[in-house]
Amino acid sequence: MSAHGIGDELREALDDFCRLGRVLVASDYDGCIAPIQPRPELAVPNPDSLAALLACAERRDTLAAMISGRARDDLAAISGAGDPLVLVGSHGAEFDTGFDQPLTVDQQTLLDRIIAEFRSIAEKIPGTSVETKPASTTLHVRNATPEDGDVALQLANDGPAGWHGVHATKGKAVIELAVIETSKGLALDRLREGYGAEAVLYLGDDVTDEKAFAHLLRRDGAPHDGRGKDVGIKVGDGKTAAEFRVPTTDGVTAVLEYVAAHRPGA
Ligand SMILES: O=P(O)(O)OC[C@H]1O[C@H](O[C@H]2O[C@H](CO)[C@@H](O)[C@H](O)[C@H]2O)[C@H](O)[C@@H](O)[C@@H]1O
Numbered sequence: 001m002s003a004h005g006i007g008d009e010l011r012e013a014l015d016d017f018c019r020l021g022r023v024l025v026a027s028d029y030d031g032c033i034a035p036i037q038p039r040p041e042l043a044v045p046n047p048d049s050l051a052a053l054l055a056c057a058e059r060r061d062t063l064a065a066m067i068s069g070r071a072r073d074d075l076a077a078i079s080g081a082g083d084p085l086v087l088v089g090s091h092g093a094e095f096d097t098g099f100d101q102p103l104t105v106d107q108q109t110l111l112d113r114i115i116a117e118f119r120s121i122a123e124k125i126p127g128t129s130v131e132t133k134p135a136s137t138t139l140h141v142r143n144a145t146p147e148d149g150d151v152a153l154q155l156a157n158d159g160p161a162g163w164h165g166v167h168a169t170k171g172k173a174v175i176e177l178a179v180i181e182t183s184k185g186l187a188l189d190r191l192r193e194g195y196g197a198e199a200v201l202y203l204g205d206d207v208t209d210e211k212a213f214a215h216l217l218r219r220d221g222a223p224h225d226g227r228g229k230d231v232g233i234k235v236g237d238g239k240t241a242a243e244f245r246v247p248t249t250d251g252v253t254a255v256l257e258y259v260a261a262h263r264p265g266a
Pocket residue numbers: 028029030031035036037038039040041043067068069070071091131138140142171172173174176206208
């Protein structure tokens with residue numbers, strides 16, 4: 001195994017992937033391209049990872065994308081990334097063309113109610129904060145004591161998370177409530193089909209990335225009888241549907257640099 005956790009099996013999968021025709025290389029942002037930080041506004045990209053993803057985008061027959069839970073504008077601003085990288089925000093629902101459907105009046109009203117509820121929780125519980133996005137809102141507890149964080153998450157869970165029309169996702173020291181259904185897996189399908197990619201490589205570290213991993217065709221035959229050429233890579237610990245794993249965000253850099261170095265046109 002290399003210093004940054006590219007084991008022999010992963011290297012073999014990357015070699016096979018790099019030999020294909022058109023491919024899609026996609027990564028999550030927070031916890032992958034950007035190491036986790038105490039506050040969202042501090043999470044700038046690891047410059048080597050971003051440079052490597054950009055280098056992938058410049059290779060022949062290679063589309064490269066970041067698919068994030070953040071609002072797309074926020075993702076663009078904090079990462080400084082843009083063309084030729086494809087940016088998808090709001091957990092796969094927000095493309096450069098915006099959302100497929102604007103929020104209905106009822107959805108906007110619901111979102112405003114959730115934000116108000118989250119703000120009232122954050123006012124009561126030190127170290128918690130609220131992030132607002134176009135179709136969802138996030139209650140952050142990373143800077144609360146573990147006990148306070150649990151209380152805040154429980155209040156969110158017992159309150160607005162159960163309201164009709166609300167879609168809840170638990171992430172790293174956050175709970176996120178959306179008023180639309182989102183799926184990084186559907187975003188990957190859309191990019192894959194639009195580009196005509198033969199295979200997809202996806203890196204992710206959090207719960208929301210599991211929807212992306214679930215849309216990949218695994219190489220090991222389960223459940224797609226060995227037809228899969230996709231490469232799913234989970235960053236860090238935790239249960240996952242991904243076939244491969246790297247231990248840290250340095251592994252993300254190593255994978256992306258490896259792909260950039262081995263795709264045609266390198
Ligand atoms: O899909 P992602 O790009 O991974 O976005 C998921 C969430 O990431 C951000 O929160 C996470 O990163 C923060 C900065 O490192 C950290 O403080 C927080 O605890 C993490 O959960 C972002 O703020 C959220 O909006 C995203 O949904």
